[in-house]
Amino acid sequence: MLLQLNEISKSYGGTPMLSGVSMKIETSERIGLIGVNGAGKSTLLQIIAGELPYDRGDVYLAKGAKIGYLRQNSGLELDNTIGKEMRGVFTDMLQVEKELRELEGQMSDPAWMADAKKYEETMRRYAAKADWFLQNGGYEIEAKIRGILHGMGFGSFSQDTPIHTLSGGQKTRLALAKTLLSEPDLLILDEPTNHLDFETLTWLEGYLRSYPGAILVVSHDRYFLDSLVTVIYELERNEARRYTGNYSKYVIEKEKNREIHAKKYAMQQEQIAKMEEYVERHIVRATSAKSAKNKRKQLDRLERIDKPLGDLKRTKLSFDIGKTSHKEVLQVRDLEICFGESNDRKPLLKNISFQLRRGEKVALIGPNGIGKSTLLKTIIGEFLPDSGEVVWGKEVTTGYYDQEQSSLQLHATILDEVWSHFPQIEEARIRRVLGNFLFSGEDVIKKIASLSGGEKARVALSKLMLAEANVMVLDEPTNHLDLSSKEVLESTLTKYEGTLLFISHDRYFLNKLADKIVELHSDGAIVYEGNYESYVESKKRK
Numbered sequence: 001m002l003l004q005l006n007e008i009s010k011s012y013g014g015t016p017m018l019s020g021v022s023m024k025i026e027t028s029e030r031i032g033l034i035g036v037n038g039a040g041k042s043t044l045l046q047i048i049a050g051e052l053p054y055d056r057g058d059v060y061l062a063k064g065a066k067i068g069y070l071r072q073n074s075g076l077e078l079d080n081t082i083g084k085e086m087r088g089v090f091t092d093m094l095q096v097e098k099e100l101r102e103l104e105g106q107m108s109d110p111a112w113m114a115d116a117k118k119y120e121e122t123m124r125r126y127a128a129k130a131d132w133f134l135q136n137g138g139y140e141i142e143a144k145i146r147g148i149l150h151g152m153g154f155g156s157f158s159q160d161t162p163i164h165t166l167s168g169g170q171k172t173r174l175a176l177a178k179t180l181l182s183e184p185d186l187l188i189l190d191e192p193t194n195h196l197d198f199e200t201l202t203w204l205e206g207y208l209r210s211y212p213g214a215i216l217v218v219s220h221d222r223y224f225l226d227s228l229v230t231v232i233y234e235l236e237r238n239e240a241r242r243y244t245g246n247y248s249k250y251v252i253e254k255e256k257n258r259e260i261h262a263k264k265y266a267m268q269q270e271q272i273a274k275m276e277e278y279v280e281r282h283i284v285r286a287t288s289a290k291s292a293k294n295k296r297k298q299l300d301r302l303e304r305i306d307k308p309l310g311d312l313k314r315t316k317l318s319f320d321i322g323k324t325s326h327k328e329v330l331q332v333r334d335l336e337i338c339f340g341e342s343n344d345r346k347p348l349l350k351n352i353s354f355q356l357r358r359g360e361k362v363a364l365i366g367p368n369g370i371g372k373s374t375l376l377k378t379i380i381g382e383f384l385p386d387s388g389e390v391v392w393g394k395e396v397t398t399g400y401y402d403q404e405q406s407s408l409q410l411h412a413t414i415l416d417e418v419w420s421h422f423p424q425i426e427e428a429r430i431r432r433v434l435g436n437f438l439f440s441g442e443d444v445i446k447k448i449a450s451l452s453g454g455e456k457a458r459v460a461l462s463k464l465m466l467a468e469a470n471v472m473v474l475d476e477p478t479n480h481l482d483l484s485s486k487e488v489l490e491s492t493l494t495k496y497e498g499t500l501l502f503i504s505h506d507r508y509f510l511n512k513l514a515d516k517i518v519e520l521h522s523d524g525a526i527v528y529e530g531n532y533e534s535y536v537e538s539k540k541r542k
Helices: 041-048 082-107 110-114 116-135 138-151 168-182 198-209 222-228 247-282 289-301 372-379 414-419 427-436 441-445 453-467 483-495 507-513 532-541
Strands: 003-012 015-025 030-034 056-061 067-070 186-190 214-218 231-236 239-244 328-339 346-357 361-365 387-392 398-401 471-475 499-503 516-521 524-529
Touching: 003 041, 015 041, 015 231, 030 041, 030 222, 030 247, 041 186, 041 214, 067 168, 082 110, 082 116, 082 138, 082 168, 110 116, 116 138, 138 168, 138 198, 168 186, 168 198, 198 222, 214 222, 222 247, 222 507, 231 247, 239 247, 247 289, 328 372, 328 499, 346 372, 346 499, 346 516, 361 372, 361 507, 372 471, 372 499, 398 453, 414 427, 414 441, 414 453, 427 441, 427 453, 453 483, 483 507, 507 532, 516 532, 524 532
Parallel strands: 015 239, 030 214, 030 231, 067 186, 186 214, 346 524, 361 499, 361 516, 398 471, 471 499
Antiparallel strands: 003 015, 003 056, 231 239, 328 346, 328 387, 516 524
């Protein structure tokens, strides 16, 4: 046993966050920790990593075991260079290497060599340190650093690059690279796939599958969880439950368990009702009172099955269309988009051509920074192309979801923000729709500025729902959504009768939804028929 948690409880201001959470992690086990936003996942990780005290319970870690913890905020020394930060993982070995160089210098000194006893002692110390250095991979440090940096997308970066010059996403990737280099016995990862492109994700999954230690990961990336983990712990209602298998198996197993539990409860309730009715009828009769008393004792001893808990409140989505578009929905022809000042514009994308037909669900993919969001904004008319054309079909009405939610008015309340876009709709219906997105009662008068990323996403989706557009253009719609909300959105969009054009880094979402994928390059676009897995297979055949 590498790690064991027994009955861990943690409260904040008297409100329970974790209640009697137990967990075990074996050597080399791969565990996914899931739960809705606010369930306590990051709190539990911090407790395991020893960074947060807990109120009750016990944490047992195998003697000498080392924990590595990748936080959502990087924890990097921003004044360091990339190389210096990575070498900081190997401080002990680099110190030994320095001592080896010093000993080599001493052994080559004629005066030192003249003293046989001193020379022999130096040779002995050198042999011991050199053996330790070899056994612990000291000669592989630079190769390890280069390999990890290349895999995490830093192959073209000089190791002299200052960390403070990197973007937020690059810092997250570098923090992950540093954590992987440390090779702890238990690797704890909190949302490690954020800011990673498909190529880096594929490399990371392969690296982690062959990782010698145990892994505990919090992730909203269901494709990643399916690819990596063999055990799922779900935090729900302050408690943890263990499921064997990856994420997809967990979904099936949880539903099966729920159905079995509900049937057992119903059967027992029927049995209890019959026993109680028997006791009530026979307790007053002299001839059967003894039998009734025995039946009552049986009832008292009966181990009662807990009443099934209702599902946690979930977003309720339904995207209807006001009217049907014509069959030809969109033509993008030889589009060129540039950036920069008017007298010094440089191409971002060029030779972009593809089309949408009614009912299609088309995904735009490509490397980070290629210009996917800019292309969407050009298609909906927010930006003008430098050349080429965007031609919408007849009877098309569009709805746009911006991943930044930049159109939301921060000073407005939730109700005012939504109602201001649909003043013709009565307040009662606006409130009903907001209720479907878990904004009820006084929630609707919260200011937009006070909302979390997930709450802002739900406000934007509520506006999209009311628009009843027959074409929806979505930029990273699953960002900020927990696993439950992602599944609801997927199910709803699958049933949507209009046309979808969307960007997503969520491979599970792409796989479920897309029937065509447009891969963007700076000098053109390649169209692939099918979902994400079909796209991957097509790429392998090339």
